Amino acid sequence: MLSTKGYAAQAAGVPLAPWEFQRRELNPHDVQLDIIYCGVCHSDLHQARDEWGNGIFPMVPGHEIIGRVSKTGDHVKRFKVGDTVGVGCLVDSCRECDYCHDGLEQYCLKGNSQTYNGLEQDKKTPTYGGYSNMIIVHEDFVLHIPENLPLQGVAPLLCAGITTYSPLRHWKVGKGHKVAILGLGGLGHMAVKFASSFGAEVTMLSTSPSKEADARKLGAHKFVLTTHEESLNAVKGYFDFILDTVSAPHNYDLYLSLLKTDGVHICVGAPPAPTQIMGFNLIMGRKSLVGSLIGGLPETQEMLNYCGEHDIISEVEVIHMNYIETAYERMLKGDVRYRFVIDMATL
Numbered sequence: 001m002l003s004t005k006g007y008a009a010q011a012a013g014v015p016l017a018p019w020e021f022q023r024r025e026l027n028p029h030d031v032q033l034d035i036i037y038c039g040v041c042h043s044d045l046h047q048a049r050d051e052w053g054n055g056i057f058p059m060v061p062g063h064e065i066i067g068r069v070s071k072t073g074d075h076v077k078r079f080k081v082g083d084t085v086g087v088g089c090l091v092d093s094c095r096e097c098d099y100c101h102d103g104l105e106q107y108c109l110k111g112n113s114q115t116y117n118g119l120e121q122d123k124k125t126p127t128y129g130g131y132s133n134m135i136i137v138h139e140d141f142v143l144h145i146p147e148n149l150p151l152q153g154v155a156p157l158l159c160a161g162i163t164t165y166s167p168l169r170h171w172k173v174g175k176g177h178k179v180a181i182l183g184l185g186g187l188g189h190m191a192v193k194f195a196s197s198f199g200a201e202v203t204m205l206s207t208s209p210s211k212e213a214d215a216r217k218l219g220a221h222k223f224v225l226t227t228h229e230e231s232l233n234a235v236k237g238y239f240d241f242i243l244d245t246v247s248a249p250h251n252y253d254l255y256l257s258l259l260k261t262d263g264v265h266i267c268v269g270a271p272p273a274p275t276q277i278m279g280f281n282l283i284m285g286r287k288s289l290v291g292s293l294i295g296g297l298p299e300t301q302e303m304l305n306y307c308g309e310h311d312i313i314s315e316v317e318v319i320h321m322n323y324i325e326t327a328y329e330r331m332l333k334g335d336v337r338y339r340f341v342i343d344m345a346t347l
Contacts, residue, residue, distance in 0.1 A: 065088070087158070177200040180243070191245060202221050
């Protein structure tokens with residue numbers, strides 16, 4: 001076993017603090033990496049505080065991991081010592097079901113292994129994430145990082161990036177489409193970058209007028225203040241797609257009214273409580289309300305390669321490890337533009 005340093009929540013609601021734990025030795029197909037940066041996802045906060053009710057404690061969060069390979073198993077072929085690599089939301093899956101065979105490990109029928117707050121494929125051993133100095137992962141779940149991109153800005157691509165890239169690609173969003181992005185946060189700012197890069201006309205929908213300048217700087221062509229009735233009425237029946245990144249309760253019926261016939265409202269945010277929707281708002285325009293998770297490993301590598309070719313990264317604020325609880329509180333207030341990233345040299 002390998003001694004590892006990290007930050008962990010020992011129980012629900014207990015602040016994260018230093019914790020030493022053991023990781024397994026390398027298997028023949030494993031890659032060991034020293035972690036350089038780890039992004040801070042809003043789901044880290046939810047899970048560390050057990051707000052989703054599925055916490056496995058002690059918990060070491062973090063699934064936006066950038067590191068350098070320090071050791072490889074004897075049978076590893078895709079990586080070598082010194083390579084800069086990434087690990088996202090998954091560290092394993094069954095490898096046997098139809099979805100795994102299709103590169104859709106996120107939908108593994110037998111249950112994938114989340115990078116943290118999950119179980120390895122033995123369904124017994126807890127997984128520990130990237131708020132730590134090193135991690136060991138099977139080479140199939142390790143990703144190549146483009147050499148031309150600043151690493152701190154790459155880390156959030158492994159969750160916020162792929163969460164927005166995947167649905168835009170799945171629904172083939174591009175030239176000729178009118179796309180609205182709902183919410184300008186960690187996910188929303190990446191959605192704006194990707195949708196505009198793909199050639200779509202991009203409109204930011206927001207309740208905050210102060211976000212207009214940033215939205216346009218990120219690539220939005222238009223801005224609609226959703227609390228302003230006249231502005232909202234002007235885009236009724238206007239959009240082909242709405243990419244909804246909001247995790248707070250909101251009125252889906254309102255936004256469905258902004259879609260054209262056959263329009264698609266794509267949910268990547270996860271509000272904490274059920275929401276009522278009027279069936280007629282779907283029926284009368286043959287509209288769809290759909291959801292999307294992250295991407296599988298092939299699509300995540302595709303996304304990273306695309307970002308390397310088009311110089312796309314996340315907008316980040318780099319923090320020290322011991323700042324994490326303050327960062328969580330700032331996230332709750334929306335006080336981050338647009339993703340915190342931990343410099344793991346400060347662990």
